[in-house]
Amino acid sequence: MTKLTLLELRSPPLQFGGAAHTSDPKAGLEAAGPFDIRFGSARKETINLGVIGPPALADDARRWIDRVSAGIPVLSASTALRRPFPPFETVFRKSLIHTDFMTVALEGEADPIELALAHADPFDRFQAVVDLYGEALDRLSRRDVNRPDLVLLCLPDAVVEKCRTVERNSTEDERERAKAIRKSKASRQGDFFDVLDEIEEGADDLLKRDLRQALKARALAARLPIQLVTSRLLYDSVKGEDPATRAWNFSVGIYYKAGGIPWRLTPPGPDTCFVGVTFHHFHTRQRHVVQSSLAQAFSSEGEGFAIRGTGVPVTPGQRLNVHLSEEQAFDLGARILSEYLLRTGRSPLRLVIHKTSHFDDAEVRGFGSALADVPIVSLVTLVPSAVRLIRFSQYPPKVGTVFSLNGSRTYLYTSGFIPEIDTYPGPHIPQPFEVRSLGPEDSMISATDVFNLTRMNWNTADVRGKWPVTLSFARRVGGILNEYGDQDPEETSFRYFV
Template sequence: MTDLSLFELRPPPLQFGGAASTSDPKSGLDSAGPFDLRFGAARKDAIHVGVIGPADMVDSAQKWLTRCDAGIPSFGPATSLRRPFPGFSEVYRKKLIYSAHLSIALTEANSDPIELALSVTDAFVRFQNIIDLYDVALQRLAGRDVNRPDVVLVCLPQSVLDKCRTVERQNTEAERERAKAIRKARASRQTDFFDLLDEVEESEDDFLKRDLRHALKARALAARLPIQIVTPRLLEDGPKSEDPATRAWNFSVGLYYKAGGVPWRLSPPGPETCFVGISFHHYRTKQRHIVQSSLAQAFSSEGEGFAIRGTGVPAEADQRLNVHLSEDQAYDLGMRIIAEYGARTGRSPLRLVIHKTSQFDQAEIRGFRAALGDIPIVSLVTMVPSAFRLVRFGMYPPKVGTICTVNGARTFVYTSGYIPEIETYPGPHIPQPFEVRSIGPEDPLAAATDIFNLTRMNWNTADIRGKWPVTLSFARRVGGILNEYGEMDPDETSFRYFV
């Protein structure tokens, strides 16, 4: 006989600048302002916004900023899902400062370097020309002693998106043979010409696939200047765009965070906790295919986020999704987590929770336990998308935050489903729960609660419909940015450079 136990978590209460506590970011920001209002005199009173792009998009972006500052009404009656945007200064209690002095137009009356860059036939060369064009402008803004922006809007016209969003090619037969020879030489531990080739640092031309957003973010990371990608869908009203007020809410939260602000945070969950998400991403060049481990995200209880890259794991032919760290790699990654956390907070956490979408094997468990031995509470949590389903009486699926245990042995949590705050289920399909498996002193219910709470900690949007916890939601993007950055670890690890 199957024994089912159901439990519904309350929506996680978020903290804002005032006394209000609500699970809806829009409502909290509107009524109580951003959390960092509590910082008092340590908080800046303005955000300086730079703009890079074609002259017409620079002008449109500045008009959009003016529109956001003035406030934008909702289309039709205001609802929980479509809420009017009161205005940037009204919501965040900061001024937006932007002008021609903070902007660089890439097109002029008699010259259009973007059109020239796009006219190149070779897709990889065309891609690199666009990256270099924007990078030069970004370096000019980053190198200023005065009028240096806090965040930069990088405006990409539709022509650039159409021709350079991604580029990809296959290895030639000669390159495949050379890569095969390198793998054989490494396997036999022979030191020969092919091994020497493998030690040469790859250039951009060596990548088999590149992504425009990742490449631009990597250049911004090197310049230590956060950027926000702007496309025509943000600036233009039309059938392909969300309503203006919704766009303004989501845009403003991302802009505020990237400029150094703290929009909201979770209510203190108990012991000071570091939440970590570990993922693996592919690193492919002409000569190598490595599944590179990346510490995609780590967050303190206060919401401070940072990203760290782990060591590489060579890809095997039959590896598929079953990727694991060695004991030494897990130990090294655990030590780096604690070191970075301590450098940012001045202390070690009392509790550390690691999220992964694959099972922890024995080598990983030993490595993490050895590195994190001084942390009082350590939980290793696996989240697996499941075929398990619950059917709720009525027209809606289970509420977000619903937890189901089966025979006291298996635990499932719904992070998508009916959302009480917006009084509907916004998804097109039957929601899929995660199965939660936990190794450590805490039970799966505590692990499921953390997962649900962390779905509300995406500071790149005001939308509460996120399915993944923030520890894992940007994993692929972070890995792609670090690939483009190069083999050296970046000097800056703050998460606002990666979102």
């Protein structure tokens, strides 16, 4: 006989600038302002926005900024899901500043956008567009005066359509070179990563490139955060989101990228470092490696940072079964503690690592050795499950529903009926995660952490979020670091990656 135990967690308690405590980011921001109001005089009163793009689109972007600054009503009845957007300064207690001095218009006797798009080779066309925007971004980043806090990169529809991604296959010579590397690995296992280190590759060696990732990498090199702007944001359409919702999501994103902290979790206990580890493919003309990416979110300060782990060579039949060696897990754990200490001046009392694959024995040993001085260490795996609960209602189970089977397997719903908006906004039956935990803490504590971290995405004001911020952010890191190159960036703040 199967024993079912069920519990509904309360919605994650978020802290804002004032006394309000709510799990709805929009309601909290409107009532109490962003969390960093508490920083007092250390907080800037303005956000200086740069704009790069063709003249007409740049003008439309600046008009959109004016709309956001003035506030935008909803076009129909207001609901918890579709809330009017008040003036930006009313919500965030900062004003948006944009001037001609912080605008770079991409223009000339010949249209530079058209010249870039005129390249017949897709990779040449892609690189020409990246260079065009990257050089304009470099000009703004080198300024001592009128240097923006954030830059809006305005992309015409033609650029998005023709350059969103480019991909090609390896040539015969490149496949032979890759085969030689694999042979070297087979005969000299210990020297394999030395062989990889000898290969100097750049962005043009990647077999697949993504425009967003390439532009984010250029922004990372310039140490100037960016927000990509397309027609979907700037222009009202019956097929798109309503303008007030776009304004909410846009505003939260630029506020964070410009250095602000919109909200944070109520600290649940000891100073905790939450970590997400994912794997991404690094596939070039010469090699195919799976590298680990890490994104971290503090429970107390709220900042996030990105770290790239070492590579795992791809082997036949490997598929999704990628794991770190004991040495790689140790190295990654040591780097987590080093970065945390650098940013906070102290070591965490509790450290939680999230993955979507199980922790094998080598990873457990490696992380255990590196994190031996941390009092509490939990290794948590999230696995999408085929198990479902059926609720006697028109809606599926509430988000935050935790259930266990026979006391041995724990499941969590992070999507489902959302009390804050009084509906389930999804198109299909939601899928729970199975939560597996290694360490001194039980799965209920781990499930509560995961649920709380689904509300920590500072790239949107949307109350919906299936994945915890640790894993959703980590997935954004890999492709950007691929484009950045083999060297680790000077900036690790996640403001540059979202």
